[in-house]
Amino acid sequence: MxxxxxxxxxxxxxxxxxxxxxGKDTEILLIKRKNEPFKDRWAxxxxxxxxxxxxxxxxxxxxxxxxxxxxxSLKQFHTFDAVDRDPRHxxxxxxxxGKAGRDSGTASASSDARDVEWFCIxxxxxxxxDHRDIIGQxxxxxxx
Numbered sequence: 001m002x003x004x005x006x007x008x009x010x011x012x013x014x015x016x017x018x019x020x021x022x023g024k025d026t027e028i029l030l031i032k033r034k035n036e037p038f039k040d041r042w043a044x045x046x047x048x049x050x051x052x053x054x055x056x057x058x059x060x061x062x063x064x065x066x067x068x069x070x071x072x073s074l075k076q077f078h079t080f081d082a083v084d085r086d087p088r089h090x091x092x093x094x095x096x097x098g099k100a101g102r103d104s105g106t107a108s109a110s111s112d113a114r115d116v117e118w119f120c121i122x123x124x125x126x127x128x129x130d131h132r133d134i135i136g137q138x139x140x141x142x143x144x
Contacts, residue, residue, distance in 0.1 A: 011086075013093040014059040015046035017134065018071055019121070019144050020100045026121045026144045028135060029100065031066050031113035037087045038128030040114065044135075046093065047112070059096040065111040074098040078137060085130045095134055097143050 018029040030042040045066040049058040059074050074096040081092045109116040119125065121144065124135065138144065 008090065010090040010092050011088075012049050012055075013046055013086075013091055014049060014055055014062060015044040015080075015093050015095045015131070015134065016059050016063045016071075016074065017044055017077065017095055017097045017138055017143070018063065018067075018069065018100050019097070020118065021144075027118040028121055028124070029067060029069070029107060030117060030119055030125070030127070031109065032115035032117075033128055034112045034114040041128040042117075042119070042125045042131075043128035044095070044131050045113070045116075046095075055094050056096070059094075066109070066113040067116045068106065068108045068110060069100060069104045071098040071100055071104050073101075077143065078134075080130060080134060082130060097138060 020027050029045065031045050033039055033041055033043050045063050047062045049055060056074065063069055063071060075098065077095045077097045079092060079094045083090065085091060107116045124132065
């Protein structure tokens with residue numbers, strides 16, 4: 001029998017900020033969302049954690065499901081908890097960063113991603129949620 005509570009509960013998600021260096025530029029992997037909210041907007045790959053997995057396991061799963069990539073060197077970067085970051089409900093997201101290598105595979109959209117593409121860090125499209133802020137903090141902290 002599921003637990004029930006008399007007070008609201010926050011949702012927990014993970015997002016993956018995966019990058020690669022092309023020699024002259026740094027590129028970030030983004031997905032085009034297939035579903036609302038922010039349908040057809042670009043976003044970092046990610047999603048809700050399952051009850052039987054760690055945040056790291058969820059990040060690996062979501063990245064693989066949405067993009068086909070496997071980046072085992074993901075590192076926990078920061079937790080984002082702005083009250084209004086998701087229009088559906090109170091959502092807290094832990095972001096993982098990782099550099100895609102030659103052995104990461106080829107990116108292809110799957111699951112709830114309509115498309116997947118690498119974008120130059122200096123020329124990003126309009127992004128969903130607070131993902132522009134997330135990328136901005138990664139740039140400030142010299143993650144790339």
